[in-house]
Amino acid sequence: EIVLTQSPGTLSLSPGERATLSCRASQSVSSSYLAWYQQKPGQAPRLLIYGASSRATGIPDRFSGSGSGTDFTLTISRLEPEDFAVYYCQQYGSSPVTFGQGTKVEIK
């Protein structure tokens, strides 16, 4: 099983600032089958990024993903008020599918 470790656990930032979230895998993620999701309280997760760097439909270009192998990054270039939420990475290239424990982006 591939273990995904996200850091930091919590990120305290102000609107307009840049957010950099990390996701490290215990072994190489097959074909960069790495996704990022955003989840707000009481809502289902929303797909942001798939294939490590491709934005899902309707996702603003302030969200970008990068990385390969075992190290992946989600960057939010300028935080908008609606971006404060919990973010999860997921690998879907190997069974079982696994998720990171999440990074909470909170308002400073």
Place this chain on the structure above:
Amino acid sequence: QVQLVESGGGLVKPGGSLRLSCAASGFTFSDYYMSWIRQAPGKGLEWVSYISSSGSTIYYADSVKGRFTISRDNAKNSLYLQMNSLRAEDTAVYYCVAGIDYWGQGTLVTVSS
């Protein structure tokens, strides 16, 4: 638009059973592999089960293997999860997910005496 609507959640005693359903619309259901993913209260996301688009390939998390059964009916655009021998640690919101793209709003399963 794409809709995934889960139903069948509720309160059940330890050892009991529930059957979750997920009704899909707005996309070609038979083209997508489907999964159940759960989230315990205040916790992260946990993959539960996977079924291929045809239903021929199925996987389960070790935590539910032998107790849960996933199935689908492509003619009815529906996904199911039969949950038996439920435990307190199965308490969670259960999401129906198409591929990695589309998520339902979830149905809450509470296992408690």
